[in-house]
Amino acid sequence: MARPKEHKPETILLAALSVFHEEGVTVSTARIAKAAGVSNGSLFNYFPTKQALIDALYVSIKSEMAAAVGEPDHAKPIEHRVRQIWDRWFEWARDNREAHHVMNLLHQAGLASADAQAVGNQHFEGSVAVFDEALAAGVLVDLPIDYLGALVQQQIDQAVVSELDDHQAEVAFGVLWNGITRNSNPPSTKASQ
Amino acid sequence: MARPKEHKPETILLAALSVFHEEGVTVSTARIAKAAGVSNGSLFNYFPTKQALIDALYVSIKSEMAAAVGEPDHAKPIEHRVRQIWDRWFEWARDNREAHHVMNLLHQAGLASADAQAVGNQHFEGSVAVFDEALAAGVLVDLPIDYLGALVQQQIDQAVVSELDDHQAEVAFGVLWNGITRNSNPPSTKASQ
Amino acid sequence: MARPKEHKPETILLAALSVFHEEGVTVSTARIAKAAGVSNGSLFNYFPTKQALIDALYVSIKSEMAAAVGEPDHAKPIEHRVRQIWDRWFEWARDNREAHHVMNLLHQAGLASADAQAVGNQHFEGSVAVFDEALAAGVLVDLPIDYLGALVQQQIDQAVVSELDDHQAEVAFGVLWNGITRNSNPPSTKASQ
Amino acid sequence: MARPKEHKPETILLAALSVFHEEGVTVSTARIAKAAGVSNGSLFNYFPTKQALIDALYVSIKSEMAAAVGEPDHAKPIEHRVRQIWDRWFEWARDNREAHHVMNLLHQAGLASADAQAVGNQHFEGSVAVFDEALAAGVLVDLPIDYLGALVQQQIDQAVVSELDDHQAEVAFGVLWNGITRNSNPPSTKASQ
DNA sequence: GATGAATGAGCCTTCATTCAT
DNA sequence: AATGAATGAAGGCTCATTCAT
Numbered sequence: 001m002a003r004p005k006e007h008k009p010e011t012i013l014l015a016a017l018s019v020f021h022e023e024g025v026t027v028s029t030a031r032i033a034k035a036a037g038v039s040n041g042s043l044f045n046y047f048p049t050k051q052a053l054i055d056a057l058y059v060s061i062k063s064e065m066a067a068a069v070g071e072p073d074h075a076k077p078i079e080h081r082v083r084q085i086w087d088r089w090f091e092w093a094r095d096n097r098e099a100h101h102v103m104n105l106l107h108q109a110g111l112a113s114a115d116a117q118a119v120g121n122q123h124f125e126g127s128v129a130v131f132d133e134a135l136a137a138g139v140l141v142d143l144p145i146d147y148l149g150a151l152v153q154q155q156i157d158q159a160v161v162s163e164l165d166d167h168q169a170e171v172a173f174g175v176l177w178n179g180i181t182r183n184s185n186p187p188s189t190k191a192s193q
Numbered sequence: 194m195a196r197p198k199e200h201k202p203e204t205i206l207l208a209a210l211s212v213f214h215e216e217g218v219t220v221s222t223a224r225i226a227k228a229a230g231v232s233n234g235s236l237f238n239y240f241p242t243k244q245a246l247i248d249a250l251y252v253s254i255k256s257e258m259a260a261a262v263g264e265p266d267h268a269k270p271i272e273h274r275v276r277q278i279w280d281r282w283f284e285w286a287r288d289n290r291e292a293h294h295v296m297n298l299l300h301q302a303g304l305a306s307a308d309a310q311a312v313g314n315q316h317f318e319g320s321v322a323v324f325d326e327a328l329a330a331g332v333l334v335d336l337p338i339d340y341l342g343a344l345v346q347q348q349i350d351q352a353v354v355s356e357l358d359d360h361q362a363e364v365a366f367g368v369l370w371n372g373i374t375r376n377s378n379p380p381s382t383k384a385s386q
Numbered sequence: 387m388a389r390p391k392e393h394k395p396e397t398i399l400l401a402a403l404s405v406f407h408e409e410g411v412t413v414s415t416a417r418i419a420k421a422a423g424v425s426n427g428s429l430f431n432y433f434p435t436k437q438a439l440i441d442a443l444y445v446s447i448k449s450e451m452a453a454a455v456g457e458p459d460h461a462k463p464i465e466h467r468v469r470q471i472w473d474r475w476f477e478w479a480r481d482n483r484e485a486h487h488v489m490n491l492l493h494q495a496g497l498a499s500a501d502a503q504a505v506g507n508q509h510f511e512g513s514v515a516v517f518d519e520a521l522a523a524g525v526l527v528d529l530p531i532d533y534l535g536a537l538v539q540q541q542i543d544q545a546v547v548s549e550l551d552d553h554q555a556e557v558a559f560g561v562l563w564n565g566i567t568r569n570s571n572p573p574s575t576k577a578s579q
Numbered sequence: 580m581a582r583p584k585e586h587k588p589e590t591i592l593l594a595a596l597s598v599f600h601e602e603g604v605t606v607s608t609a610r611i612a613k614a615a616g617v618s619n620g621s622l623f624n625y626f627p628t629k630q631a632l633i634d635a636l637y638v639s640i641k642s643e644m645a646a647a648v649g650e651p652d653h654a655k656p657i658e659h660r661v662r663q664i665w666d667r668w669f670e671w672a673r674d675n676r677e678a679h680h681v682m683n684l685l686h687q688a689g690l691a692s693a694d695a696q697a698v699g700n701q702h703f704e705g706s707v708a709v710f711d712e713a714l715a716a717g718v719l720v721d722l723p724i725d726y727l728g729a730l731v732q733q734q735i736d737q738a739v740v741s742e743l744d745d746h747q748a749e750v751a752f753g754v755l756w757n758g759i760t761r762n763s764n765p766p767s768t769k770a771s772q
Numbered sequence: 773g774a775t776g777a778a779t780g781a782g783c784c785t786t787c788a789t790t791c792a793t
Numbered sequence: 794a795a796t797g798a799a800t801g802a803a804g805g806c807t808c809a810t811t812c813a814t
Contacts (some may be wrong), residue, residue: 008773024303025218028808039775041811050809109302110217141364147355151368154347162340171334175344179372201798221783232800234786243784394794410689414787425796426789436788447598495738496603527750533741537754540733548726557720561730565758587777605805618779623806 009046009056012036016057021098025109045164049162051075054106061103066123068092078134079177086156086173093160100160140180149181202239202249205229209250210319214291218302222246247299247310259316260326261285271327279349279366286353293353333373339372340353395432395442398422404441407484411495415439440492441502452509454478464520465563471513472542472559479546486546526566534566555570588635591615591660595636600677604688625715631687634695640682647671655711657757665708665735666753672739679739692727719759727759 015036019027029050033043047053069088072081092098106112110121131148134140140148159172208229212220222243226236240246262281265274272366286293299305305313324341327333352365401422405413415436419429432456455474458467479486497508517534520526526534530537537565594615598606610628612622626632648667651660672679685691691699710727713719719727738751 030808030812034353040809041775041777042773044810045773048810107300109298141368142359143361143364143368144355147351147357147361147365148350148354151348155350157346158340158343158347161338162343164336164340168336168340171336172340175334175336175372177372179368222785223783233784235799237785238798241785297794395729413788416787422723426788427797428795430789431624431794434789467667469722497683527754529739529750529754533705533737533743533747533751536737536741540737544729548723548729552727554722554726557722558726561720561758562720563758565754569685570752573697608806609804619805620780620807621778624777627806629805 008038008042011099012038012043012046012053013057013060015104016053017061017098020057020102020105025105025111052067055113058103058106058112058116059119062120063093063123064099065089065103066127069124071126072130072134076182078130081130082134082152083130083173086152089152089156090159090169092140093156097160100157104157106110139182141182143180151180152176152183164186176193201229201231201235205236205239205246206230206250206253209246210254210291210295212297213250213298217303218298244306245351247304247376248306251296251299251305251309252312254292255313256316257292258282258285258289258296262317262320265323271323271330271332274323275345275370276325276366279345281371282349283352283362284347292351294374297350332375334375336373344373345369394424394428396422397413398439398471399443399446400428402439402529403447403488406443406488406491411491411497436540437499440497441499444489444492444502445505447485448506450485451475451478451482451489452513455510455513457512457514464523465518467516468520468538468563469559469560471516472538472562475538475542476545476555479542483546486543490543518553527568529566537566538562575577587615587617587621591617591622591625592636592639595632596640596677596681598680599636599684601622604610604684604690615693628691633690634692637682637685637691637695639679640736641699642702644671644675644676644682645706648703648706650705651709657709657716659730661713661756662710662752665731665755668735668737669748673736676739679736683736694767718761720761722759726745731755 014033016032017029019031019035023031029043031038032053036043043053049058055073069085069092072084074081076084108116108152128149131140131145133143133151134146135145155172155176159169164172205225209220209225212224213226216224222236223233226233226245229236236246240249262278262285265272265277269277300310321338323344324333324338324345328338328341348365349370352362357365398418402413402418405417405421409417409549415429416426418439419426422429429439433442455471455478459471460467462470493503514531514535517526517531517538521531521534541558543564544557550558582658584697591611595606598610598614602610608622609619611632612619615622622632626635629683632729648664648671653660655663707724707728710724710731714724714727722748734751734755743751
């Protein structure tokens with residue numbers, strides 16, 4: 001029935017991606033199996049539990065995204081490397097809206113297990129290292145690395161969600177870079193409450 | 194049996210807040226009822242459906258937060274007003290970590306109904322107006338208002354999640370403000386891919 | 387709130403009648419109480435259980451109907467007495483469609499307890515006696531008394547349900563009487579199967 | 580565990596028939612499942628809702644009965660055809676007391692949906708046509724077709740309930756036929772009230 | 773490996789009944 | 794009496810998981 005040569009686990013993950021995107025966090029395994037064109041039972045030949053399937057989906061999206069972002073080129077200056085991460089990440093997310101959405105959904109709703117999230121993060125060690133280095137070099141403002149990393153991720157996410165065009169994305173990168181680098185004057189005074 | 198004078202709906206919402214925080218999106222009404230110290234059936238004397246309970250929880254958190262943020266003082270300059278929003282919001286979120294977490298959880302997991310989200314947003318019209326005005330005044334970079342608003346929210350969220358101290362929060366506000374205001378040069382060149 | 391002078395049990399029974407008629411066999415005690423304008427709990431001050439309420443309703447309808455039918459006049463000939471039962475019964479049922487419907491509903495759905503049905507039947511002993519006597523006198527065809535009695539009841543029921551007018555009801559009585567009296571030739575032959 | 584070769588939906592319907600007969604309109608799906616020797620959840624593999632199960636039960640009984648009654652033979656005279664309907668219907672009902680009882684129960688308690696009742700009635704169009712024709716031919720008294728049809732049904736029902744033997748059933752048919760045909764004198768006078 | 777019927781724990785919700793006020 | 798909140802046992806239904814074929 002389904003296209004014969006496709007590898008089943010991938011087919012199932014793609015189906016899961018689609019139904020999570022369209023139907024939210026409550027989808028059943030039966031629904032996923034049906035969308036994948038396999039029987040209810042078959043799904044469990046590939047993923048022993050629903051949690052395993054969710055984790056595999058999360059990790060597969062995250063590693064696909066990591067592959068798209070690639071490894072930073074250590075020969076290039078910091079700003080260039082940060083910009084490259086931004087560009088490729090943004091491009092990937094814009095071209096893979098469903099995957100991007102579902103990745104965030106699984107993460108934010110707490111459906112992906114801690115283990116899966118850890119594995120997913122490993123794929124981004126290269127990118128994180130760029131920020132570590134920038135921080136050590138004194139290029140960035142003095143804030144925890146996880147905070148800065150989160151800002152990058154959130155701003156890219158939001159740029160995709162807000163469907164920024166290329167020009168706007170350019171401006172948006174400026175917002176990020178001008179924010180996190182040291183060349184700026186601190187804001188004046190704290191507002192009285 | 195339960196403490197006699199406590200108002201029940203509030204007690205139930207507090208219990209729901211707690212278990213959503215601790216056990217995630219999958220909590221059952223029975224679990225909430227037990228945490229609230231009422232019987233399974235009693236919960237439905239106050240909230241006709243689980244969805245109604247979730248919506249009430251979402252709206253109650255959001256309006257509590259809105260009350261904490263307050264209305265901006267139109268006599269003050271823009272930056273002051275933005276700073277005030279940031280300060281109060283951050284303070285509230287830091288003091289109400291559970292509520293802050295659950296609010297985001299219900300929103301991001303799609304559990305709060307569209308109606309509830311609309312009601313919740315009404316409470317923030319005053320704050321949104323500040324950004325509208327800043328945008329119109331040419332103070333901010335030229336990006337969609339929803340994008341800018343989301344940045345504020347996400348950076349505050351992250352500041353709370355990352356448990357920034359007061360000094361770091363000060364720096365973090367600088368990151369936001371230096372990013373979204375116009376006084377900065379755009380970053381030089383787009384990275385080659 | 388409710389009209390002050392009405393006797394509560396009757397008010398409740400009338401409300402029950404109405405909601406059973408309009409909403410079928412599944413009505414809740416809460417629904418009945420609301421329709422009666424009393425609180426949920428008050429209902430149980432008058433009827434210790436839902437079953438008791440149903441039984442009281444059944445018996446009250448049945449005895450009201452019996453009162454309408456009255457006692458047969460032993461001075462009159464059999465046919466007259468049967469006709470009188472038919473007339474009064476039909477008239478009552480036509481004027482009390484809801485009660486008639488609910489009485490049958492409680493009976494046929496098995497909601498009225500056996501005891502209640504026995505009590506209800508006691509009110510019709512006078513009428514049954516007419517048929518006993520007719521049977522003994524050889525006026526009627528030789529069939530069990532319960533069978534003949536049931537025919538009378540069912541034909542009246544159906545006459546009401548079919549909304550026969552006076553003339554049709556006259557004809558309908560003829561159908562009954564010509565059927566159950568002996569003056570007619572038996573039908574010719576049994577159909578071969 | 581359960582007997583392996585039995586067809587499940589039929590097994591479940593038979594179990595439902597039995598428990599509706601024995602326990603009345605309030606039986607739970609769990610009770611039916613247990614009687615059928617399947618798990619609670621299994622029942623819903625065959626009938627998506629309790630209503631669907633009830634409707635299927637109603638229609639299956641009604642069509643089985645219709646099959647037993649068969650199509651009238653248009654070559655035979657009216658009386659013969661009516662008699663044939665009576666005979667076969669009576670025989671089926673006597674041999675299928677439970678089914679007969681439950682069919683009436685579902686109908687009278689309003690448990691079978693309007694759709695199911697419509698479908699059930701389609702199976703009896705042939706029989707109804709016989710009465711239509713008899714009415715048109717002037718054989719029957721001038722009463723609405725639904726009234727006459729109801730009489731037939733009710734008298735057969737009652738004959739079964741009263742457990743008439745063959746001879747009594749013969750007499751009972753006479754009651755029906757002599758009642759509904761024109762050859763009889765109308766009863767004399769209306770009783771004074 | 774593939775299937776899909778079977779399972780039964782668990783879910784949300786209803787409701788007759790109780791009881792403190 | 795009258796109230797209506799509180800109860801908790803069911804009820805209908807879902808679904809992740811198993812397993813015989």
